[in-house]
Amino acid sequence: MAETTIEGIVIKSTGSWYTVLDPHSGRQARCRIRGVFRLRGSRTTSPVVVGDRVRAEIGEDEGDNVIVEIRPRTNYIIRRASNLSKESHIIAANIDTVYLVVTLDFPATSTEFIDRFLVTAEAYRIPAVILLNKMDLFAAPEYREIIDEFADTYRGAGYEVLEISASAGTGIDALRERMRGKTSLFSGHSGVGKSTLINALEPGLHLKTGAISGYHHKGKHTTTFSEIFPLSGGGFLIDTPGIKGFGLVDIAPEELARYFPDLFRYAAGCQYYNCTHTHEPNCAVMAAAGEGKIAESRYVSYLKMLEDDDQNGKYRK
Numbered sequence: 001m002a003e004t005t006i007e008g009i010v011i012k013s014t015g016s017w018y019t020v021l022d023p024h025s026g027r028q029a030r031c032r033i034r035g036v037f038r039l040r041g042s043r044t045t046s047p048v049v050v051g052d053r054v055r056a057e058i059g060e061d062e063g064d065n066v067i068v069e070i071r072p073r074t075n076y077i078i079r080r081a082s083n084l085s086k087e088s089h090i091i092a093a094n095i096d097t098v099y100l101v102v103t104l105d106f107p108a109t110s111t112e113f114i115d116r117f118l119v120t121a122e123a124y125r126i127p128a129v130i131l132l133n134k135m136d137l138f139a140a141p142e143y144r145e146i147i148d149e150f151a152d153t154y155r156g157a158g159y160e161v162l163e164i165s166a167s168a169g170t171g172i173d174a175l176r177e178r179m180r181g182k183t184s185l186f187s188g189h190s191g192v193g194k195s196t197l198i199n200a201l202e203p204g205l206h207l208k209t210g211a212i213s214g215y216h217h218k219g220k221h222t223t224t225f226s227e228i229f230p231l232s233g234g235g236f237l238i239d240t241p242g243i244k245g246f247g248l249v250d251i252a253p254e255e256l257a258r259y260f261p262d263l264f265r266y267a268a269g270c271q272y273y274n275c276t277h278t279h280e281p282n283c284a285v286m287a288a289a290g291e292g293k294i295a296e297s298r299y300v301s302y303l304k305m306l307e308d309d310d311q312n313g314k315y316r317k
């Protein structure tokens with residue numbers, strides 16, 4: 001018989017043990033899962049992943065602790081076991097916001113990288129916010145136009161753009177405040193200052209590298225280990241070291257435009273319902289791009305992603 005039950009969030013997974021934290025009491029318990037899970041309303045077998053909201057029965061011995069229910073996920077991110085493998089793993093669930101850390105220069109983050117990332121976020125149905133870091137380097141007035149053009153492009157597409165400086169501390173308190181009580185995932189190219197930013201947000205946090213991307217290939221077996229970090233102000237942080245973007249999603253070419261909100265708002269005006277917005281007559285998206293209503297870089301990214309799909313089927317279902 002179970003002694004008690006605990007309701008909480010899975011903050012760590014080793015593949016066989018799951019640490020459940022009750023965010024209200026602060027109590028933690030290491031638990032196992034038993035047999036096959038039935039998610040509510042479906043017969044899907046699914047392992048427990050970090051970010052899952054669960055109920056666990058706590059036994060007399062730790063070995064008796066068992067997760068008995070997983071709440072339905074609002075979203076999740078996946079990762080293929082390897083490039084060759086078709087297998088994919090859910091690596092985290094119930095993410096409130098993905099923050100993409102980017103820089104205008106030193107190093108410059110390409111708009112194509114940003115746009116691919118945003119498409120993935122859209123496909124995962126996770127709100128994305130762009131953090132424009134190292135703004136201390138661009139304080140001179142001559143940069144204002146470049147910054148505004150960048151910000152307008154993404155704000156026009158419906159994304160928040162926050163100008164910050166991780167090293168100078170600009171915008172950090174406001175960001176910490178908006179992360180309170182939420183699960184936030186951070187991503188960004190190497191060198192944009194993601195580590196500096198995370199340290200500024202939560203100085204006590206010593207991220208273990210490889211936390212969420214720590215897949216070890218031992219022969220045929222893939223073990224997963226992942227962790228999300230409780231924040232002192234409430235909420236959780238997920239770091240994604242080494243993940244370029246944050247996983248892959250399969251998107252059919254005719255669906256790609258759906259994930260570009262700034263393109264898609266014109267698609268209803270196209271003559272053909274399955275318009276790819278590349279060559280078709282009476283394409284409202286191309287017309288809008290031609291009139292400058294859609295940022296050129298965004299339309300170019302769209303075309304590049306379509307082209308890639310043709311070449312290697314990466315975005316094909």
Ligand SMILES: Nc1nc2c(ncn2[C@@H]2O[C@H](COP(=O)(O)OP(=O)(O)OP(=O)(O)O)[C@@H](O)[C@H]2O)c(=O)[nH]1
Nearest residue numbers: 133134165166167168189190191192193194195196
């Ligand atoms: N000027 C300026 N430099 C910054 C800022 N944030 C980070 N840096 C510097 O940028 C460099 C890269 O910062 P990191 O925090 O290591 O970058 P990262 O994104 O974690 O990079 P990886 O560790 O390679 O993944 C370091 O030299 C930082 O000191 C900032 O806001 N302004």
Ligand SMILES: [Zn+2]
Nearest residue numbers: 270275277283
């Ligand atoms: Zn069209």
